[in-house]
Amino acid sequence: MEREYGFELGLCAALEQETEWLLARQLGGAVADPGQRIVDVVGVVPGPAFADRARITASTIPPAAVEADLGVGRARPPKAAFDCRPERRAAVVADAVDCGFLTREPDDTQPRVRQTTRYPDEWVGELVAIENKPDLDRPGGLREQLRLDASLALFDRVVLATATHVTGAHRNRIPDPVGIWRFDPESGQRRIVRSADRLPVAEPGIEPRAYRDGRTDISVVSPAAKHRRRRRIAERAYGKGWRPDAYPACARCEPTDDGRPWCAAYDRVVDPASECGTDCPHHDPADPPVVDTDRLRDARTPWQRAPDGTVDRQVGLGDFG
Ligand code: SF4
Numbered sequence: 001m002e003r004e005y006g007f008e009l010g011l012c013a014a015l016e017q018e019t020e021w022l023l024a025r026q027l028g029g030a031v032a033d034p035g036q037r038i039v040d041v042v043g044v045v046p047g048p049a050f051a052d053r054a055r056i057t058a059s060t061i062p063p064a065a066v067e068a069d070l071g072v073g074r075a076r077p078p079k080a081a082f083d084c085r086p087e088r089r090a091a092v093v094a095d096a097v098d099c100g101f102l103t104r105e106p107d108d109t110q111p112r113v114r115q116t117t118r119y120p121d122e123w124v125g126e127l128v129a130i131e132n133k134p135d136l137d138r139p140g141g142l143r144e145q146l147r148l149d150a151s152l153a154l155f156d157r158v159v160l161a162t163a164t165h166v167t168g169a170h171r172n173r174i175p176d177p178v179g180i181w182r183f184d185p186e187s188g189q190r191r192i193v194r195s196a197d198r199l200p201v202a203e204p205g206i207e208p209r210a211y212r213d214g215r216t217d218i219s220v221v222s223p224a225a226k227h228r229r230r231r232r233i234a235e236r237a238y239g240k241g242w243r244p245d246a247y248p249a250c251a252r253c254e255p256t257d258d259g260r261p262w263c264a265a266y267d268r269v270v271d272p273a274s275e276c277g278t279d280c281p282h283h284d285p286a287d288p289p290v291v292d293t294d295r296l297r298d299a300r301t302p303w304q305r306a307p308d309g310t311v312d313r314q315v316g317l318g319d320f321g
Helices: 002-018 050-056 063-067 086-098 142-152 168-172 223-240 293-300
Strands: 022-028 038-046 102-104 113-115 124-132 157-162 179-184 189-194 205-212 215-221
Touching: 002 022, 002 038, 002 124, 002 179, 002 189, 022 223, 038 223, 063 086, 063 223, 086 102, 086 113, 124 142, 124 223, 142 157, 142 205
Parallel strands: 124 157, 157 179
Antiparallel strands: 022 038, 038 124, 102 113, 179 189, 205 215
């Protein structure tokens, strides 16, 4: 697991340098049972409307707000526009207003909200799922995971990334449409062993749910459900990014220039959540290093940390006083 974490962050850092993609880690990659498939890395390839999306907010736009029955010129009471429980509705509206995608109509007898702009679905060019398996000789559930990805076709492309020399036997165990990359996290070198085929994301998908007694229970997933899930994944990736939320409160942590938590004691990238703390024998208490992850992301990707936003500025009488 430790090796996988450093491998994963190394791959994110390398892809961020080589491409325009937005990268995020550990996102749900199924539809009927979203928790059954957690994708290691998701790459969002910017589409033609990327700038329109970036202008709205640096955060995730709550997908339920995008799916609500609202429009730019169409203010409605939240109760009429959202098909969910009152507490959830209130939380989604609050988040969507906070991030600037919805606005509350002023001076109204009953609360109403409207979108501040059209949601630009075309901001996503492609979604790429990357499964990391540094050591292919310890595959775990790799085969089932990749078979699910290929038959569900939720992502435009699926890639297996490994540090292992890929043999013919390895290739035969990997479904045909899945691409293979060989990646060295030390040097950041990536070699395409096999290109990923484009998957039919606009067609119904088959999601395996359970394997038992030689048969597989499945769900058939509609194109509309896949579209909604893809938007959720893309929005989550936009707001989340791949860098750690917190760095170790330890003097031995010396973050790399691209924001990976490097540990001088172990001479490698460490996972702050699972490896650091007082249980670590080399722990040396100190303030966590200051890493401005937003600044790094803003400088290295098309993501914008402080966009103009799409909320109309209301000019009050006091502004003329
Ligand atoms: S807590 Fe341990 S693993 Fe984490 S940075 Fe400090 S020495 Fe390294």
